[in-house]
Amino acid sequence: MDIEASSNAWEGYVDWRNRPALRGRHGGMLAASFVLVVEVLENLAYLANASNLVLYLTKFMHFSPSNSSNIVTNFMGTSFLLAVLGGFLADTYLTTFSIYLISAAIEFMGLLILTIQAHIPSLKPPSCVAGNTKSLCQEADDEKAAMLFTGLYLVALGVGGIKGSLPPHGAQQFDEATSGGRKQRSTFFNYFVFSLSCGALIAVTFVVWIEDNKGWQWGLGVATAAILVSIPVFLLGAATYRTKIPIGSPITTVFKVVTAAIINNCKARNSSNAVMSRVTSPSETTEITEGEEININVKKKVQEQSQSLTGSLKFLNGAVMEPVHAKLRCKEKEVEEVKIVIKTLPIFLSTIMLNCCLAQLSTFSVQQSATMDTRLGSFKVPPASLPVFPVIFIMILAPVYNHIIAPFARKITKTETGITHLRRIGTGLFLSIVAMAVAALVEMKRKKVASKFGLLDSAKPLPITFLWVALQYSFLGSADLFTLAGMMEFFFTEAPLSMRSVATALAWASLAMGYFLSTVLVSIVNRLTGAFAATPWLSGSNLNYYHLERFYWLMCVLSAINFLHYLFWANSYKYRPTRSTQH
Numbered sequence: 171m172d173i174e175a176s177s178n179a180w181e182g183y184v185d186w187r188n189r190p191a192l193r194g195r196h197g198g199m200l201a202a203s204f205v206l207v208v209e210v211l212e213n214l215a216y217l218a219n220a221s222n223l224v225l226y227l228t229k230f231m232h233f234s235p236s237n238s239s240n241i242v243t244n245f246m247g248t249s250f251l252l253a254v255l256g257g258f259l260a261d262t263y264l265t266t267f268s269i270y271l272i273s274a275a276i277e278f279m280g281l282l283i284l285t286i287q288a289h290i291p292s293l294k295p296p297s298c299v300a301g302n303t304k305s306l307c308q309e310a311d312d313e314k315a316a317m318l319f320t321g322l323y324l325v326a327l328g329v330g331g332i333k334g335s336l337p338p339h340g341a342q343q344f345d346e347a348t349s350g351g352r353k354q355r356s357t358f359f360n361y362f363v364f365s366l367s368c369g370a371l372i373a374v375t376f377v378v379w380i381e382d383n384k385g386w387q388w389g390l391g392v393a394t395a396a397i398l399v400s401i402p403v404f405l406l407g408a409a410t411y412r413t414k415i416p417i418g419s420p421i422t423t424v425f426k427v428v429t430a431a432i433i434n435n436c437k438a439r440n441s442s443n444a445v446m447s448r449v450t451s452p453s454e455t456t457e458i459t460e461g462e463e464i465n466i467n468v469k470k471k472v473q474e475q476s477q478s479l480t481g482s483l484k485f486l487n488g489a490v491m492e493p494v495h496a497k498l499r500c501k502e503k504e505v506e507e508v509k510i511v512i513k514t515l516p517i518f519l520s521t522i523m524l525n526c527c528l529a530q531l532s533t534f535s536v537q538q539s540a541t542m543d544t545r546l547g548s549f550k551v552p553p554a555s556l557p558v559f560p561v562i563f564i565m566i567l568a569p570v571y572n573h574i575i576a577p578f579a580r581k582i583t584k585t586e587t588g589i590t591h592l593r594r595i596g597t598g599l600f601l602s603i604v605a606m607a608v609a610a611l612v613e614m615k616r617k618k619v620a621s622k623f624g625l626l627d628s629a630k631p632l633p634i635t636f637l638w639v640a641l642q643y644s645f646l647g648s649a650d651l652f653t654l655a656g657m658m659e660f661f662f663t664e665a666p667l668s669m670r671s672v673a674t675a676l677a678w679a680s681l682a683m684g685y686f687l688s689t690v691l692v693s694i695v696n697r698l699t700g701a702f703a704a705t706p707w708l709s710g711s712n713l714n715y716y717h718l719e720r721f722y723w724l725m726c727v728l729s730a731i732n733f734l735h736y737l738f739w740a741n742s743y744k745y746r747p748t749r750s751t752q753h
Contacts, residue, residue, distance in 0.1 A: 182667070183342070183412040186267055191412035197343040202358050204407025205340035206365040211400035212274070212336065213369030215281065216329050218377035218393040220246055221370075221557060224536050226386055230288075231295060231318065234711055239533035240689045245322050246529070247685030250678040252330020257338065257675030258421065259331075265413040266339035266671060269331050274401050277328025281394040283321035289387035293317060328397075333678045337362060338671040341662050342414055352586055357572055359659040363651055364568040367561045374557045382552040417668050427508040430500050431486045483509045507666035510746060511673070514664055517743065518676050520736035521595065523729050524602045524653055525684020526691065528646055530609065530725075533688070535643065537713050538616060539636040551636065559640040560647015567651055591660035592740045598653030599736055603729045605645035610722035612638045617714060626714045664746055695721060 183191040191197065220242070227238035256273060260266045287293040293314060340358055345351035373393075381389030486505050539553040579588030619634045620626050657677040665673030696706035699717070707717035 182415055184415055186408040186411055196410060196412035199354055201343040201407055201410035202340045205336060206361055208400045208404045209336060209362060209365040210369040211396045212332055213366045214373045215393040215397040217370045217373035218389060221374050222378050222381050224533055235537055235713060242533055243529050243685040243689045245326055247682040249326040249329040251682030252327055253334035253675040253678035256331035256334025257671035260335050260671040261669060262416055266335040267411060267413045269335035270404060273328045273331025274397055277325050278397050280321045280324025280328060281390060281397060285387055285390040285394050287317050288390050334675040337658055338674045343412060349586060356587060356659060359655050360568050360572040363655045364565060367564040370561045374555045378552045378555045423504055424508050424511060427486060427500050427505055483512060510664060510666060516739040518680055520732060521653060521657060521680040522683040522687060523732035524599050524649060525681045526687040527602045527606055527725055527729060528650060529685045529688035534718055535639055539639045541632055541713055542634050542636040543631045544636045556639060556643055559643045563644055563647050564651045591656045594652045594656030596736060596740060598649040599733045601645050601649035603726060603733060605642050606722050606726035606729055608645055609642035610719045612641060613719040613722060620714050
């Protein structure tokens with residue numbers, strides 16, 4: 171039995187009890203299916219809070235629209251950026267299994283604090299007196315704001331850990347040594363986005379309706395219960411999971427290779443220059459020592475030591491030379507792994523602008539729809555439920571892509587993925603340009619209606635349906651499907667085994683940087699436009715006096731420039747070869 175177990179063990183992977191993982195018993199689609207169910211619950215808990223948060227901050231905590239938007243983007247940006255920390259810990263110290271459980275507990279505590287604050291009136295600012303303008307409402311004082319931000323950023327920490335551990339945990343369940351395993355992994359990423367959308371659908375419909383009609387304490391209570399239930403659901407699959415053993419800090423490897431390359435190249439250059447100076451100097455009669463003769467031929471030695479190294483990023487090949495210090499000694503495998511990481515960074519940077527556009531879904535777009543007629547027949551749709559349109563589209567398109575588009579593309583391209591990861595990402599980036607142009611046109615129409623009916627200063631809903639805003643949601647939702655699934659699979663597939671959790675987290679880090687960029691853009695636009703006009707474009711308590719359409723046109727232009735930047739790097743990128751020996 172021991173001999174059989176040893177032959178069936180997957181090297182580098184263990185089960186939840188830290189025993190060797192076995193083929194046929196651990197991993198596979200069954201194990202990954204628990205991850206997909208957990209993602210439904212986790213994203214429900216997160217988006218139930220985040221999708222409607224801008225209205226909660228405006229109506230109940232009495233922050234201004236622009237401040238509320240910045241708080242939301244900072245909160246969501248921090249949540250996704252912390253995914254890198256979760257991925258780093260999973261690669262370095264703890265398994266993805268442990269990181270998820272710890273992070274879910276932290277998110278539960280944060281949601282519990284927010285639920286308590288929403289339930290107890292004394293923990294919120296007093297309601298505005300009837301007849302007063304918004305500017306006279308009392309904003310949350312320091313103590314109430316401290317409780318709010320404590321809850322929010324505990325949630326952010328928990329969400330970051332989950333986003334950094336759950337996708338790679340699911341992707342680890344498939345055998346990369348086989349074509350079937352790689353195709354199943356691709357299917358997992360498509361259905362991970364599908365599951366994420368299922369949670370979002372429940373959050374932006376059922377939970378948002380509860381928040382708007384029954385009270386925020388009930389909506390937050392549902393979110394708190396969802397993340398609590400996700401823990402035992404995750405544990406139900408424990409017997410089927412296989413988990414990669416942490417093998418040290420991938421970031422340390424990156425710094426070691428870069429440092430060794432810099433030091434060794436500088437040392438070699440200085441030594442060669444010194445020797446050549448002594449050889450060519452007519453006044454120098456000292457014979458060249460044996461050590462200096464070695465330094466004269468340093469380039470030849472580097473070539474001999476680096477025969478298996480690739481020709482890209484040749485500067486890093488110097489890291490395999492004899493180091494100044496023994497701790498800087500690098501293997502050729504480490505150098506090649508760092509090269510892969512560096513070559514994926516331009517792709518990562520090119521996706522940030524798309525996610526800056528996506529940040530508008532939970533900020534200005536929600537506030538736009540709040541000023542419009544949100545009725546569908548006799549039913550009044552909460553403004554924060556607008557994301558239901560891209561969510562439903564994603565839920566339809568994800569299975570269609572996986573079962574129809576991808577197999578058809580495989581027959582044409584003769585590749586496992588059918589449509590390459592980079593082409594999927596590029597499609598999403600192009601759709602974001604269209605989405606921002608549509609958003610600008612819709613805002614122009616909304617303001618034209620407000621002016622025509624003399625409702626610029628009125629709190630009454632404008633006689634224009636909110637379905638116009640749904641157009642930009644649909645385009646951005648489509649962009650999100652193509653880009654997010656493509657990014658996660660691209661980073662997981664291309665990254666070295668020791669860096670896969672961190673690499674997958676780059677998809678979420680791109681979201682984070684996009685939200686932060688949105689905040690920075692709003693601040694810069696207000697500062698520049700305020701210096702040359704009577705009022706900034708995005709300032710004040712009345713959205714009708716904002717120049718939001720100009721802001722959207724600006725983002726459309728920036729997205730187009732970013733798309734050209736992406737095309738340059740994507741066309742020059744070479745995928746790493748599939749290695750059947752790497753599990």
